[in-house]
Amino acid sequence: MLLRDFLKRCTQALEALYPASEARSVALWLCREKLGVESYTHIVNPSEEIPEYMLPELEDDVRRLVRSEPLQYVLGSAPFCGRKFKVGPGVLIPRPETELLVEMVLEAARLSGPGTRILDLCTGSGCIAWTLALEIPGSEIVAVDISEEALTFARCQFSSQFSNQFSGQGPVFVNADILSESPAIPGGNFDFIVSNPPYVMEKEKTEMRKNVLDYEPSLALFVPDDNPLLYYRAIARISKSLLKPGGEGIVEINEALGEETAELFSAAGFKNVQIIDDLSGRKRMARFQK
Numbered sequence: 409m410l411l412r413d414f415l416k417r418c419t420q421a422l423e424a425l426y427p428a429s430e431a432r433s434v435a436l437w438l439c440r441e442k443l444g445v446e447s448y449t450h451i452v453n454p455s456e457e458i459p460e461y462m463l464p465e466l467e468d469d470v471r472r473l474v475r476s477e478p479l480q481y482v483l484g485s486a487p488f489c490g491r492k493f494k495v496g497p498g499v500l501i502p503r504p505e506t507e508l509l510v511e512m513v514l515e516a517a518r519l520s521g522p523g524t525r526i527l528d529l530c531t532g533s534g535c536i537a538w539t540l541a542l543e544i545p546g547s548e549i550v551a552v553d554i555s556e557e558a559l560t561f562a563r564c565q566f567s568s569q570f571s572n573q574f575s576g577q578g579p580v581f582v583n584a585d586i587l588s589e590s591p592a593i594p595g596g597n598f599d600f601i602v603s604n605p606p607y608v609m610e611k612e613k614t615e616m617r618k619n620v621l622d623y624e625p626s627l628a629l630f631v632p633d634d635n636p637l638l639y640y641r642a643i644a645r646i647s648k649s650l651l652k653p654g655g656e657g658i659v660e661i662n663e664a665l666g667e668e669t670a671e672l673f674s675a676a677g678f679k680n681v682q683i684i685d686d687l688s689g690r691k692r693m694a695r696f697q698k
């Protein structure tokens with residue numbers, strides 16, 4: 409089958425779920441990853457053929473996509489901060505907005521010198537923990553999640569590809585419930601505590617897409633409408649005991665709850681509490697200092 413004919417069929421099938429331009433982007437992304445072609449190959453080479461042996465797999469991929477399964481689960485990977493992370497059912501797909509959190513930590517860590525100690529709460533795929541470990545040579549990173557499924561993904565990221573490139577130790581991944589009274593988190597005296605915890609209110613489900621609601625783990629996303637900041641209360645409690653004096657917390661937040669989140673960290677006794685907007689003016693991060 410010609411590549412351009414497959415792209416057309418795939419795009420048309422996906423237009424039942426996505427706006428036309430997004431359907432086309434998903435089809436192009438699938439072909440780029442599975443066939444190694446560029447997004448313009450079918451234009452510059454209209455006679456480009458898809459190898460016969462790839463067709464059954466691609467047809468199966470399209471069937472999964474049409475059932476609203478996220479493309480990243482179909483591909484088994486998602487990009488984050490310039491690297492590919494393994495993902496699949498049971499683990500949250502890393503979001504581009506979380507890259508801002510990593511950039512902020514990297515910038516702050518550059519000033520903090522060698523041997524930076526970082527705790528990543530609610531690590532999921534480990535995308536934050538691994539990126540920081542790979543970008544800050546000599547750093548010591550502990551990463552925590554309650555989901556063993558997520559931790560299985562987190563532990564195996566980069567175990568083979570990066571074994572030569574990565575000079576230090578990888579993050580230490582630990583199963584713990586951060587909402588419990590005294591979560592079993594090893595170590596202390598951290599320079600930074602970072603987190604992208606669950607923060608979507610149940611009532612916000614109505615604005616979310618089927619591919620998220622039906623496939624991504626609810627445990628990673630939702631908080632009760634009547635207690636939407638419960639994870640931030642836990643982060644404040646853990647930061648009080650595990651951040652070193654002067655250490656910083658940097659967390660992703662629900663943009664609708666910026667003020668409330670800032671008040672929570674101020675009331676818990678932290679200094680220099682700031683809410684940070686992303687480039688489109690949305691309240692995306694909170695930062696605080698012990």
Ligand SMILES: C[S@@+](CC[C@H](N)C(=O)[O-])C[C@H]1O[C@@H](n2cnc3c(N)ncnc32)[C@H](O)[C@@H]1O
Pocket residue numbers: 500501502503506529530531532533534535536552553554555558584585586587588603604605606607627628629
């Ligand atoms: C929004 S996801 C973030 C995943 C990853 N850090 C990222 O940015 O893509 C939140 C994560 O919190 C974990 N989680 C939920 N409740 C938890 C708890 N009580 N203790 C520890 N982790 C928890 C979920 O399993 C999920 O992996």
